[in-house]
Amino acid sequence: MIFRAKHLLGIEPLHPTEITALLDLADSYAEHNRRGVAHRDVLAGLTQINMFFENSTRTQASFELAGKRLGADVMNMGMQASSIKKGETLIDTALTLNAMRPDLLVVRHPHSGAVDLLAQKVNCAVLNAGDGRHEHPTQALLDALTIRRAKGRLHRLSIAICGDIAHSRVARSNIMLLGKMENRIRLIAPPTLMPSGVADFGVEVFENMEEGLKDVDVVMMLRLQKERMDGGFIPSEREYFHRYGLDAAKLAHAKPDAIVMHPGPMNRGVEIDGTIADDINRSVIQEQVEMGVAVRMAAMDLLAQNLRASRSPQEVMV
Numbered sequence: 504m505i506f507r508a509k510h511l512l513g514i515e516p517l518h519p520t521e522i523t524a525l526l527d528l529a530d531s532y533a534e535h536n537r538r539g540v541a542h543r544d545v546l547a548g549l550t551q552i553n554m555f556f557e558n559s560t561r562t563q564a565s566f567e568l569a570g571k572r573l574g575a576d577v578m579n580m581g582m583q584a585s586s587i588k589k590g591e592t593l594i595d596t597a598l599t600l601n602a603m604r605p606d607l608l609v610v611r612h613p614h615s616g617a618v619d620l621l622a623q624k625v626n627c628a629v630l631n632a633g634d635g636r637h638e639h640p641t642q643a644l645l646d647a648l649t650i651r652r653a654k655g656r657l658h659r660l661s662i663a664i665c666g667d668i669a670h671s672r673v674a675r676s677n678i679m680l681l682g683k684m685e686n687r688i689r690l691i692a693p694p695t696l697m698p699s700g701v702a703d704f705g706v707e708v709f710e711n712m713e714e715g716l717k718d719v720d721v722v723m724m725l726r727l728q729k730e731r732m733d734g735g736f737i738p739s740e741r742e743y744f745h746r747y748g749l750d751a752a753k754l755a756h757a758k759p760d761a762i763v764m765h766p767g768p769m770n771r772g773v774e775i776d777g778t779i780a781d782d783i784n785r786s787v788i789q790e791q792v793e794m795g796v797a798v799r800m801a802a803m804d805l806l807a808q809n810l811r812a813s814r815s816p817q818e819v820m821v
């Protein structure tokens with residue numbers, strides 16, 4: 504199985520076999536992590552720089568841990584404190600970093616497309632850790648691995664993605680990934696939070712949670728992305744929770760063994776009831792965090808293999 508990609512910028516360019524190859528490797532890393540097996544040689548001698556132009560808790564920590572578990576030299580650039588504040592352009596920052604010769608660059612940026620632009624200017628492998636509303640590929644991959652482990656498969660499942668879809672890069676990447684793997688996707692949101700052109704996505708659209716959740720295998724909740732809203736998208740948080748917040752009564756419409764997911768950070772009492780989020784029989788939110796480290800280890804391992812191969816040309820097999 505060949506994983507061809509030079510960068511991980513999004514799910515869109517990936518072939519289903521590449522997704523499966525990455526998930527298979529991540530699955531084995533997840534097992535090794537549970538057993539405490541170290542893999543310090545995999546990225547030994549490589550430098551990983553994390554550049555986060557937007558706040559992050561779990562994604563940045565997860566990439567840092569993944570790099571360290573594989574033996575990379577990991578550096579976190581505090582972008583708030585950097586020259587960006589002094590007016591340096593993204594391209595200048597990229598060229599400056601490039602001159603430091605990193606091997607892996609992990610980037611989060613508030614603007615859609617910024618990470619792709621940066622990847623064109625540097626000589627290393629770039630991983631998109633979330634760009635605006637565009638993509639968050641490692642989130643979709645860790646969600647896929649969590650679903651595959653919980654359900655035993657990643658095809659022909661009925662999956663509901665609920666809430667602030669319009670502003671969500673998590674939703675976009677998940678719609679693409681789960682669609683490529685031939686699942687049935689339902690989007691549930693108020694019309695103000697449903698993206699335009701949704702008809703082209705090959706999904707079913709619902710305004711009503713009870714109808715949309717009927718007999719689904721997976722319930723994926725999304726955070727209300729208040730920082731990307733510039734007007735009144737919802738009447739009030741209380742009203743939103745009443746109609747779209749996941750509680751026991753709404754979840755009862757899904758299959759009895761349906762799993763509940765959330766990418767974090769959660770607004771408890773807004774998009775999800777705290778007791779559902781903490782219910783270890785239904786919620787796989789902690790597994791998502793655990794799988795995040797494994798998926799990022801696999802992604803950096805595969806990209807590093809391709810990077811090494813491009814420096815000494817030969818095809819990479821996984």
Ligand code: ASP
Nearest residue numbers: 633639673726766767768
């Ligand atoms: N952590 C995810 C992201 O960076 C989801 C969220 O922030 O709501 O997109």
